[in-house]
Amino acid sequence: MDGHDDILSRILAGETLAIARLMSRAEGRPGDVADIMADVHKNAGRAHVIGLTGVPGSGKSTLVHAMAKRFRADGRTVGIVAVDPSSPYSGGAILGDRVRMSDLATDEGVFIRSLATRGALGGLARAAMDTVDILDAAGFDVVLIETVGVGQDEVDIAGAAETVLVLSAPGLGDGIQAIKAGVLEIADIHVVSKCDKDESSRTVADLKSMLHLGSTARNHLGWEVPVLRTSAETNLGIDELNDALNNHRIHLVESGERVIRRRQILETRIVKTAEDLLRQRITQGDSMSKAVESALAGDKSPRQAAEELLKTL
Amino acid sequence: MDGHDDILSRILAGETLAIARLMSRAEGRPGDVADIMADVHKNAGRAHVIGLTGVPGSGKSTLVHAMAKRFRADGRTVGIVAVDPSSPYSGGAILGDRVRMSDLATDEGVFIRSLATRGALGGLARAAMDTVDILDAAGFDVVLIETVGVGQDEVDIAGAAETVLVLSAPGLGDGIQAIKAGVLEIADIHVVSKCDKDESSRTVADLKSMLHLGSTARNHLGWEVPVLRTSAETNLGIDELNDALNNHRIHLVESGERVIRRRQILETRIVKTAEDLLRQRITQGDSMSKAVESALAGDKSPRQAAEELLKTL
Numbered sequence: 358m359d360g361h362d363d364i365l366s367r368i369l370a371g372e373t374l375a376i377a378r379l380m381s382r383a384e385g386r387p388g389d390v391a392d393i394m395a396d397v398h399k400n401a402g403r404a405h406v407i408g409l410t411g412v413p414g415s416g417k418s419t420l421v422h423a424m425a426k427r428f429r430a431d432g433r434t435v436g437i438v439a440v441d442p443s444s445p446y447s448g449g450a451i452l453g454d455r456v457r458m459s460d461l462a463t464d465e466g467v468f469i470r471s472l473a474t475r476g477a478l479g480g481l482a483r484a485a486m487d488t489v490d491i492l493d494a495a496g497f498d499v500v501l502i503e504t505v506g507v508g509q510d511e512v513d514i515a516g517a518a519e520t521v522l523v524l525s526a527p528g529l530g531d532g533i534q535a536i537k538a539g540v541l542e543i544a545d546i547h548v549v550s551k552c553d554k555d556e557s558s559r560t561v562a563d564l565k566s567m568l569h570l571g572s573t574a575r576n577h578l579g580w581e582v583p584v585l586r587t588s589a590e591t592n593l594g595i596d597e598l599n600d601a602l603n604n605h606r607i608h609l610v611e612s613g614e615r616v617i618r619r620r621q622i623l624e625t626r627i628v629k630t631a632e633d634l635l636r637q638r639i640t641q642g643d644s645m646s647k648a649v650e651s652a653l654a655g656d657k658s659p660r661q662a663a664e665e666l667l668k669t670l
Numbered sequence: 671m672d673g674h675d676d677i678l679s680r681i682l683a684g685e686t687l688a689i690a691r692l693m694s695r696a697e698g699r700p701g702d703v704a705d706i707m708a709d710v711h712k713n714a715g716r717a718h719v720i721g722l723t724g725v726p727g728s729g730k731s732t733l734v735h736a737m738a739k740r741f742r743a744d745g746r747t748v749g750i751v752a753v754d755p756s757s758p759y760s761g762g763a764i765l766g767d768r769v770r771m772s773d774l775a776t777d778e779g780v781f782i783r784s785l786a787t788r789g790a791l792g793g794l795a796r797a798a799m800d801t802v803d804i805l806d807a808a809g810f811d812v813v814l815i816e817t818v819g820v821g822q823d824e825v826d827i828a829g830a831a832e833t834v835l836v837l838s839a840p841g842l843g844d845g846i847q848a849i850k851a852g853v854l855e856i857a858d859i860h861v862v863s864k865c866d867k868d869e870s871s872r873t874v875a876d877l878k879s880m881l882h883l884g885s886t887a888r889n890h891l892g893w894e895v896p897v898l899r900t901s902a903e904t905n906l907g908i909d910e911l912n913d914a915l916n917n918h919r920i921h922l923v924e925s926g927e928r929v930i931r932r933r934q935i936l937e938t939r940i941v942k943t944a945e946d947l948l949r950q951r952i953t954q955g956d957s958m959s960k961a962v963e964s965a966l967a968g969d970k971s972p973r974q975a976a977e978e979l980l981k982t983l
Contacts, residue, residue, distance in 0.1 A: 660708065
């Protein structure tokens, strides 16, 4: 096995194989790579980390593709973290998408990593954020995290980015409504996809009136949340989106919001990591089975059993 | 304020107002009602708890409506817990749905409760399971939990039911693919909606071949997972679904799987509750801000900060 310093230097040099291997280890057995991940974290913080969320069918992967190509045209390298079971990267999507993406797969300036839903394993948010750190430390200029816009963990993950894009598609079973709760509010930039379609005007108008009503959870310190019309097919709006992303990053620095945002992201991350550690400890010992038995027997409520369990740790 | 015994007896008697009030308290400030929820839990365990999951647009709420009417036709009472931002019950859906549901809203044998995504509050799974307990103790014969089939918490919630239905719709952006990861595997019964449409045959065939390949995570102890064709519009397959639900319940009891399932559900619930308790404790004291500061200063990695935090509890 390679030594700590060797792995770190290969990560910092952006070696593809070392990056992929550390990602697998950090995802599967984070305890084994805690030291190296601490060093990786120290070397992260330079990339522009962008979260993109939208319901299935809103056209996330098509937009990711168009954005990645745009960043590459400026000579910037791109890391993509797909936390979406329907993503073409994670093996869930139809063949057409996969073929369309293949030109990115052969570009050395693009690194794509898929995280599947982890089910009982848990720790999706923790794993996603570790993966972002590795790409960031490895020198990628932009790191894009793509998640579905439903699911508490998924929204938390996208929300833990410097710049948060929320993607809405026109006519998608009332898409805006579908992701209303808690998702639209976290957007720094709204993107409406498929704007070659007629219904898109209503979607844009709905988003604008929502913003006008002031229903955003974030204090943006003077940033006006834009609503951008795109069509990845025709490349409509991709330049404008690129400008908005750059402007938002400048805004974060100049307004002082970047420090606030970094603190919030770290807080989310520490909470998610603590939960993850807790889950591992709980499922290791025999305290869990004792807790379940006493709840099954009716001696304790689930809450009392959970409290007991926390005491034994 | 009412006394403990009084509240409990009103819950057990199925008093609507007492039920709604306890739900709000359990959702918002669970610590305040821990004692009464322990008694509620002791009195739960009689209802048939059914989890229903499917991606947005698969027709969950239409199916819930048809199922509720079918249960009512047998004289059984129904509690519905909607954990889905796009549900017509949670205020997210289009007017048409809402109107269609209104005949249930006036039926005293039906109780509908919506839980919104809780964002930073967390504890969605814990809150959902407490809500199920209240409906169960209040004497509802069937309790239906509806969640979106994406999102780790959401899948966990639906999976923590005695009988798990997974709903797929034909032609929904390759719906089967979209929810593949971790969701299809938990189904006790597969339901394909919108079977008045031609594409439904392919969806049914895909599901059957998946089942034939043996890709289910659960050991069903002899239960053959059926794939049912429904059309809520024409009431196609609703009787068959009702039969399958009843048969599954009988199977659970006769095979001994019910005990195993109850143990799994309690385990999930205790883990989720412990995480919830942990999150509350973390965010209360000043340990959290200390942990964030040391991570911000670069003295500690997020994982080290999380470990420190757990030690202070």
